Amino acid sequence: MFHRAAGAASRVGDTQHAATAIPSRRARMHGSAAMDGSPRKEGPMGSMAAAAPPDSEQSFAEVLADQAIYLLDAEGRVTHWSEAAARFTRHAAADVLGQDFARLFGEEERAAGLPAALLAEAGRSERHWIKGWYSRGDGTRARTLTLAQAMRDAAGRLAGFAMAAWDPEAWAPLRDRLTESERRFRLLVQGVVDCALYMLDTEGHVSSWNAGAERITGFTAAEVLGTHVSRFHTPEDRQRDLPARVLAMAVRTGQFAGEGWRLRRDGTRFWAQVTVQPVHDDQGRLIGFAKLTRDVTERRRAEQALRESERRFRLLVESVTDYAIFMLDLDGRVSNWNAGAERLVGYAASEILGQSYARFFTEEDRAEGLPARALVVAAGEGRFEAEGWRVRKDGARFWASAVTAAVREDGKLAGFVKITRDATERRAAQEALEEMREQLAQSQRLEAIGQLTGGVAHDFNNLLQIIGGGLRLIERRVPKEALQAGEILASLQAATARGAALTRQLLAFSRRLPMQSEAIRTAERVQEAASLAARSIPREIRLEVAVPDSLWTVVVDPTQFELALINVAINARDAMPQGGLLRFEAENRLLDDRRHGLEGRYVAVRVSDTGTGIPKHLLDRVLEPFFTTKPVGQGTGLGLSQAYGFAKQSGGTLAIDTEPGRGTTVTFYLPACAEAAAPVQAARAEPAAGPPPLRVLLIEQDDAVGRLAAGLLEEAGHAVTTVPDPEAALDRLERAPDGTDLLFVHTLLPGETQGLECLAAIRRRWPALAILLATGAIMPGNEGLAPAMPVIQKPYGEAELARGLAEALQAVQGG
DSSP, rough: EEEEEEOOOHHHHHHHHHHHHHHHHHHHHSSSHHHHSBBBBHHHHHHHHHOOOOGGGGHHHHHHOOOEEEEEEEESEEEEEEHHHHHHHHOOOOHHHSSSSGGOHHHHHHTHHHHHHHHHOOOOOOOOEEEEEEOOTTEEEEEEEEEEEEEEEOOOEEEEEEEEEEOOGGGGHHHHHHHHHHHHHHHHHHHHEEEEEEOOOTTTTBOOOOHHHHHHHHHHHHHHHTTTTTGGGOHHHHHHHHHHHHHHHHHHSOOEEEEEEOOOSSOOEEEEEEEEEEOTTTTTTEEEEEEEEEHHHHHHHHHHHOOOHHHOSSSSSOOOOSSSEEEEOTBBBEEEEOOHHHHHHOOOHHTTTSBGGGGGOOOHHTTTTTTHHHHHHHHHEEEEEEEEEEEEETTEEEEEEEEEEEEEEEEEEEEEEEEEEHHHHHHHHHHHHHHHHHHHHHOOOOOHHHHHHHHHHHHHHHHHHHHHHHHHHHHHHHOOOOOHHHHHHHHHHHHHHHHHHHHHHHHHHHSOOOOOEEOOOOHHHHHHHHHHHHHOOTEEEEEEEOOOOTTTEEEHHHHHHHHHHHHHHHHHHHHTOEEEEEEEEEEEEEEEEETTEEEEEEEEEEEEESSSSOHHHHTTTTTSTTTTOSSSTTOOOOOHHHHHHHHHHHEEEEEEETTTTTTTEEEEEEEEOOOOOOOOOOOOOOOOOOOOOOEEEEEEHHHHHHHHHHHHHHHHHHHHEEESHHHHHHHHHHHHSSSSSSEEOOOOOTTTEEEEHHHHHHHHOOSEEEEEEESSSHHHHHHHTTTOOEESSSSSOOOHHHHHHHHHHHHHHHH
């Protein structure tokens, strides 16, 4: 607490904080000591304040408690008098306020003119100190070291002096401790080899260099000291004057943090995470910058998948509160402690210094010997990095990301530096994201099943139509035509097998299963996925499958494998709104890509299209969860994300090769195995038809279904001509318009707009032509079809067919 003379506040108060000899935490953080730990050349007060690290704060405060701090005006009269000054000098505030401070000195000092000389020299050089005797209020004398710091107003005029007086012998123990703390601080900075930590002068020239900087950039201290920081920037950044703008922003905002490309000594580039903080002296003047640089190239490559790599070394020492940075001795005992560590685990320095760092580990980890093992690995390999549960002072647990690095002095192990970050929120976010991915993957599977429903229903009903129609023909022909009955029975058996295969495939596809990997026959699974995808693509898209039977076996979750391929195929479909080519292909590959960890035997499965391609500026984002360029409601943005996650979880990877306007190829690289695969029991379903004296033009693309449908019509006395699609029917009607009484459309799928448009064209040109539709999908009320076209559902019998033919004739004759 300060006592001040009347009228003194307006003259001195504005400059009090800048001029006082008591150093604040901010002053220490902002550059009162060089980054390599060397003390600045200044008076003892400034040096002590600048160098004092966290573990010396208590002793520092104890010394300051007995330090006389007071303020003078420009003439040397006392304007402010602290309680500490009253205790030290034993003069009450009322006795000295407004008085010449020379009265505090002994008679010999006043006679020698020391008080006036002290102020005169401080006015010239801003700061000056002297040793002498103080005359205390109780008549005793005290040996005193007095520091005078000039204070100036905004115009630079002398406004007064900040004075500090103390017993010089009280500083000796602290000075010894500070010397040891400075040595530890240097070891701390040099021990951090995962980041470049160095100083710049005010013009941006390198003035200090640590081991991490040499490791990251390749430059030794001798090569880089005195050179400009712009040498680490790319030519493009230098052309944009980025180095100067970074320093200017750091001055303007108090700090610059960012990421970008930087250059090593050999000319290679690395993606750097950079923090620049201005360093000011006690008067607030800029004296340089502290720069922290980390190589985060690998983190950037993996960033789209996990978003894990947050900055580990953002700020250092007291300016960093998000990290616990502390030193351990050779036995694992805590030897210093920073504010970030106190904030993270809750222990004050006085509670933890000298204690084993094992107290931060859980009981389970201590029982397994993890604390000791971490130090052994760090001593042998230089560093130990891990994540796991740690314990706070109050017993609460947090998920920690921790790095332990060995510190060596003259080649000899001197201890360890430990950097710990609280990653609880990040881990919770990752777990939430994984859970959401699982839920949305399930939703996506259901969406895919919905897209397949029309085609599957059509196939099932066609199978039943084959069985029903064949049985009816057998009933009539067995006594006379046993050979033909055998062929029909064979068709029934094949259709039944295909129906069973489709049933198994649909059930397996819709179940909610975790990743259950097994050895599979890769060629068969790719063909199955291509067949499933075929039911979701329009007829304008041509499908090709080029998969050799000699493909190696892979170990994957077959359901997830098929889903991944279908997801990619659906994206390819959406990229070809006007039609194109969708191609599935696969091959065996021997890879030797150590940089991406792909070595040995792999199976490469490709899904390619001739669609719009992916723009280059979006290519880095297409694997991000929830990223989509589709309109709202038409995509979850998890298709490629699921495919990429499947490939990585299966021990492989996924690559995308694209060219706007020409198409995209997505390649799955899956590791091969020697394990034998169980055969895949599946078959494709194919469609069927039926009924009374007409010339019938039958549209059916499936030969087996067409033969049975034609047989049922012929048994009823009709003459039948079969064509594969509505376009062929239109062509035949144009060539022989009077040769057809009824058009029997037996192959139309729900949602097949091209076929419906063709039938509408036939209805407009030949309104008297009867048209009957048969479909394998459920279409109540004839929704979505042209009017005056009766519909019968597959499977149907003679009665349903006869009734449908009659309705079709009645629609054009009487309707």
